[in-house]
Amino acid sequence: MTIGPFKIPSIPPRxxxxxxxxxxxxxxxNELEKNSTVGWKYGAPRWxxxxxxxSWLHDYDWEKARVKMNEWNHYHAMIHGLHVHFIHExxxxxxxxxxxxxxxxxxxxxxxxxxxxxxxxxxxGNQSFHVVIPSLPGYGFSEAPKSPGYGIAKYGTMMNELMITLGYNTYYTYLLAGSDWGSNIGNWMARNCSEQCKGFHSVMPLCxxxxxxxxxxxxxxxxxxxVKYLISRLLGTEAVYGSGIEAEELAFADLAADPEAxxxxxxxxxxxxxxxGLTDSPVGLLAWMLEKYHNWSYHPSGKQDMEALPDTISTDDFLTLVTIYWMTGSMSSSTRLYYEAFHEDQSMSTCMGRVEIPTAIIQFPAELAKFPRDWVETNVNLQQYSEPEMGGHFPALETSEILVNDIQRFGKLLKTKKWIQ
Structure with a gap:
């Protein structure tokens, strides 16, 4: 694998x-007449x-964001014939x-x-890490796959190869559920790359x-x-486990079971x-992304229907995420991962098989899918578990201190018990 330096570029003038x-x-x-009862039920509203x-047109400054991003060490690596972008700090x-x-x-x-x-x-004074943050193939500044078959297993194999090439033959894997494919791919890696991967931290366990x-x-x-599960089949999920948890495995494309699907x-x-539409129209792209950042985030104000984004996600941060998709034309290639995963051999499913390496789970209240702790314990080797009072699908943006502390705590546990040297 060849590795070379990379810099976040300016947007080409044209x-x-x-x-x-x-x-x-x-x-x-066209929208319905303004009606306070509609809110976000139909999707992202014009207001x-x-x-x-x-703000994107008049206020946002990509060059300012680019300078900030280039303070980190960026690289491109050739992995399985694709240029993969990553940060290595x-x-x-x-x-x-x-x-x-x-x-x-x-x-x-x-x-x-x-x-x-x-x-x-x-x-x-807490645990420190050698931080590696890749852009998955087809996301941002990583080259998009040119042929079918790039699903969870393929991505997991590529990410494992990246870590080995960097010299991390035994490494700790953190996977962000807010970036839900990170959790899916990480679950696969935790089960299939356990010679190198010695710890698994997830914010969205799919059980x-x-x-x-x-x-x-x-x-x-x-x-x-x-026994508890069987009782829930008789009395109802909420009666046994409480509200806000999934009754079955997260419905991938079943609108009746999951309106977010x-x-x-x-x-x-x-x-x-x-x-x-998402490639040709920057406004269409922004609206498609906004719906998810709105719906999947924790709104501490309690006024979710009346605000676009919570205070924990700034306008500039959201527009930087959108601009990366726009300038790289990667929305099309990023969505193809859904097709590949949906049509992948079910033996590759992240829910097939138990994770045996030490695992830490943190479930935020506004996460897409939340499962009872005893479900989690039957799916992973659970060594650390927490449920913060705030946070959602994007905790690295929304509640970064909580997330950092949880990762550091798990890292210290791995060291203390000598699960990782």
């Missing part, structure tokens, strides 16, 4: 001119989208643990900018329920979890058709 032109000449879609469009601390941070959709590497320094430097029909061995390994149904079946 592309910037085209962006400004499109933002200046927006055709906004939330238009101010962000105006080694720590100067002798006990630092190699750490792989992976994004998902609709995110990119920039989501982690708040956590790089404190994790690298071991802020407050199979403790059903004795599909997993008879649980009858003697986790009998209490099985619409985007997955489209991207998992016909990503090409959707991509024309």
């Amino acid at each position: 592309q910037l001119e085209l962006l400004k032109e499109k933002l200046n000449n927006v055709e906004y879609p 939330a989208v238009e101010p962000l469009v105006q 080694p720590s100067d601390k002798p006990d630092a643990i190699p750490l792989l941070l992976m994004n998902g959709w609709p995110s990119n590497f920039y989501e982690f900018y708040k956590v790089i320094k404190p994790l690298r430097d071991g802020d407050n 199979l329920p403790p059903s004795p029909t599909t997993r008879p061995s649980l009858l003697w390994s986790h009998p209490k979890a099985v 619409g985007y997955r149904a489209i991207q998992g079946t016909r990503p090409y058709t959707l991509a024309f």
Whole structure:
């Protein structure tokens, strides 16, 4: 594998001119008459989208963001014939643990900018890490796959090869559920790359329920979890586990079971058709992403229906994430991962098989999918568990201190128990 330095580029003048032109000449879609009861039920409303469009046009400065991003060490590596972009920030601390941070959709590497320094430097005297943040193939500044078959297993193999090439033959893997594909790929790596990967930290564990029909061995390994699950089938999930948890495995494209599954149904079946609108229209791209950053984030104000983004996600940070997709034209290639995963051999599923390496789970209240702790324990080797009072699908942006502390705590546990040297 060849590795070379990389710098975040300026937006080419012609592309910037085209962006400004499109933002200046927006055709906004027809909507229902303004009605406070509608909120976000139909998707991203104009009153939330238009101010962000105006900020992108008049206030946002890509060059300012680019200078900040280029303070980190960026590289390109050739992996399986594709140029893969990644940040590599080694720590100067002798006990630092190699750490792989992976994004998902609709995110990119920039989501982690708040956590790089404190994790690298071991802020407050805590565990430090050699921080590696790749852009998944087809995301941001990583080259897009040119042929079918780049699903979870392929991406996991590539990320493992990257870490080995960097010299991290035994490394600690962190996976961000807010970047949900990072959690999916990491789960696969934790099960299939355990010679190198010695710890797994996840904010979105995707779990199979403790059903004795599909997993008879649980009858003697986790009998209490099985009984509780069977009772929930009789009395109802909420009566047994409380509200806010999934009754079954997260419905990938089942709108009846999960109203949030619409985007997955489209991207998992016909990503090409959707991509024309998201590639040609910067406003369409912004609105498609905004709906997810709005719906999947924690709104501490309690006024979710009346605000576009919570105070924890700034306009500039959101527009930087959007601009990376726009300038690289990567929305189309990023959504193809849904198709590949949806059509991948089910033996590759992240829910197939137990994670045996030490695992830490942190479940934020506004996360997309939350599972009971006893479900989690039947799926992973759980060594650390926490449920913060705030935070959502993008904790590296929303609640970075909570996330950093949880990762540092798990890193220290790995060291103390000598699960990682």
